[in-house]
Amino acid sequence: MASIEKRAGKNGDSYRITVSAGYTKGGKKVKHTKTWTPDPGMSEKKIAKTLQRVATDFERDIELGYQTDNRQTFSEYAAYVLDLKKQQGVKTQTIDFYQSMMERTNMAIGHMKLCDIRPQHLNNFYRNLQENGLRKGAAKAIAKPALQKARLDQHMSKDALAKKAGVASNTIRTMENGSKVMPKKAEAVAAALGNQTSDLFTLEKDMTPLAPKTVDSYHRFISTVLAQAEREMLVPYNAAAKAVPPKLEHKEPNYFQPEEINAILEALETEPLKWRTIVLLLIVTGCRRGEIMGLQWERVSLALRTIKIDHALLYSHTRGIYLDTTKTADVRFLKIPQEAVDLLEQWKQEQTAMRFASGSLWHETGFVFTQEDGRPMNPDSITKWLNQFSKRHNLPRINPHAFRHTVASVLIANGTDVVTVSKQLGHASTTTTEGFYAHLIEERKAEASDCIADVLLRGGERSQNASPTPKKQA
Structure with missing residues (x-):
């Protein structure tokens, strides 16, 4: 039978639910705990009814072998899954793909415990990914007229500037013709002329939202991690399987x-x-x-x-x-x-x-x-x-x-x-x-x-x- 302890806190009351599940080899009782916090505005009657349901569900999950009180966060468990995939011989490109998904995913749900992740959390993440201005490394540098003037003031040829900046010989010509270049090249050229990058270049960021296919890649990564957690009985179900990623357009x-x-x-x-x-x-x-x-x-x-x-x-x-x-x-x-x-x-x-x-x-x-x-x-x-x-x-x-x-x-x-x-x-x-x-x-x-x-x-x-x-x- 689950025991329930009411705990007062600065932000209101919470309830600690404890379920015993046998003993260790040393004779120590094995206990699983879960903290439940009622939503603001819930009546005493509603709290009592919901608390009893949460305690019953928690006790049933422990009996079935689910460790839903597991304290691992998504970021911790995702790192474990990547190591597991490497040991299983999963291809390097797949591992690199998983690694590329980690940063943004961890920013959104990395701090959350596995057992707390719900489909709505993932749906919110997918919606956020489709907002404008989230692209990484998509900025391009466009030279100002000041670039050519700075080069001519120093009596430097295009080839000489390219050599000093460590860029390809035609890069300076490309810049002065108005073509967009990578910011790193712009920084190198500005440094070679002794100027700040902002003095000679304008940075233009791509504000278009991430493509549905990219968002779907994040969904597949999260689903892979949570599917492993489900197999290891750390969560009762894979929340990603119940989430709704953006619909992909079929292209011939x-x-x-x-x-x-x-x-x-x-x-x-x-x-x-x-x-x-x-x-x-x-x-x-x-x-x-x-x-x-x-x-x-x-x-x-x-x-x-x-x-x-x-x-x-x-x-x-x-x-x-x-x-x-x-x-x-x-x-x-x-x-x-x-x-x-x-x-x-x-x-x-x-x-x-x-x-x-x-x-x-x-x-x-x-x-x-x-x-x-x-x-x-x-x-x-x-x-x-x-x-x-x-x-x-x-x-x-x-x-x-x-x-x-x-x-x-x-x-x-x-x-x-x-x-x-x-x-x-x-x-x-x-x-x-x-x-x-x-x-x-x-x-x-x-x-x-x-x-x-x-x-x-x-x-x-x-x-x-x-x-x-x-x-x-x-």
């Missing part, structure tokens, strides 16, 4: 049309061999960029025209560039066209020449695509290079993941079954594939239905053809 995957691929291939003809090969492999395989960067020569068979995808090269601010399994830890053998084989053969010869030219400075890593000294490339460099490539050739902005969607859409449009598409892309299951490309799959189903009707109900209108002609898509 973007993919290229044939004429767009042709324009990209034509523009690639004038680009360095290494990048031509990288982009062509993205186009014909649908691999993730990290999978292409993680490809090693021992996993390439030019004779059989196959590549083995079982690793990915990733980047983390905590680990730098590192090799890991693929996103779903799958192993795929992909057939590549002769055009890709030809480029790989040419690139292998060029890389061999680079190895000999570098001599003892060469780092033998075995990667197909490397820096000039043989070291692995940052997978982010693909995105950066494609941005510059699209600008050089007046092409629309190219997202490397769009090549992946393009491969999927071509396969589906030409009647390839979902299982094969899923294996080509390295999805965890066909459910993932069906979720991403539902609209394309439904189009194919509709065409199949029309085909059945044509052959069986309409006098064999398609009898001249062995199969219906699929609608071509890029």
Whole structure:
């Protein structure tokens, strides 16, 4: 039976509820306590009724094994969950994702005990995240006319100022042309001229609210922490499961049309061999960029025209560039066209020449695509290079993941079954594939239905053809 003790305080009365739960090995009674404070304005009758319900619920939770009087705060327990995930071998990128969520989350609910967190607390947090002005590091610096004047007054060229400030040679030119730059660069240039940053630059902060997808990321992080607490019976339920995060807008995957691929291939003809090969492999395989960067020569068979995808090269601010399994830890053998084989053969010869030219400075890593000294490339460099490539050739902005969607859409449009598409892309299951490309799959189903009707109900209108002609898509 729970015992209840009334306690007077500066801010009003509270009640200490104690429940006994057996004895320790040393014979000491195990006690669990919980403090309940009535809401302001509650009548004595209401307090007595509510207090009895709270005590009964607390006693039942203790009997069921829930330690709802646990004193751990969310921030303390979240740190424990992150350590637990590391021990379980969760991927570095996932751990980094959890870490990035910690600061804002702890500001909102980090001080709260796990057992006190309710769905309404989380809903309030999600609403606050969608207010204006909460973006971090989104400020940009815009040079004032005073920048050029200060440089000219000191008889300093743009290149000389860039060198003194430790920035790229074209940064000063970019600044004086009115382009927005990162605040750190502005600070370095102002310091090189002996001025305060505010004298030479205006800081412009992005006041737009966080995107619903970002808010949903916080929700998923909190849900992960509280789900672990629920499994360990520290809370009776996962409050995040009952909260209401913002609704996400479903976006159809973007993919290229044939004429767009042709324009990209034509523009690639004038680009360095290494990048031509990288982009062509993205186009014909649908691999993730990290999978292409993680490809090693021992996993390439030019004779059989196959590549083995079982690793990915990733980047983390905590680990730098590192090799890991693929996103779903799958192993795929992909057939590549002769055009890709030809480029790989040419690139292998060029890389061999680079190895000999570098001599003892060469780092033998075995990667197909490397820096000039043989070291692995940052997978982010693909995105950066494609941005510059699209600008050089007046092409629309190219997202490397769009090549992946393009491969999927071509396969589906030409009647390839979902299982094969899923294996080509390295999805965890066909459910993932069906979720991403539902609209394309439904189009194919509709065409199949029309085909059945044509052959069986309409006098064999398609009898001249062995199969219906699929609608071509890029």
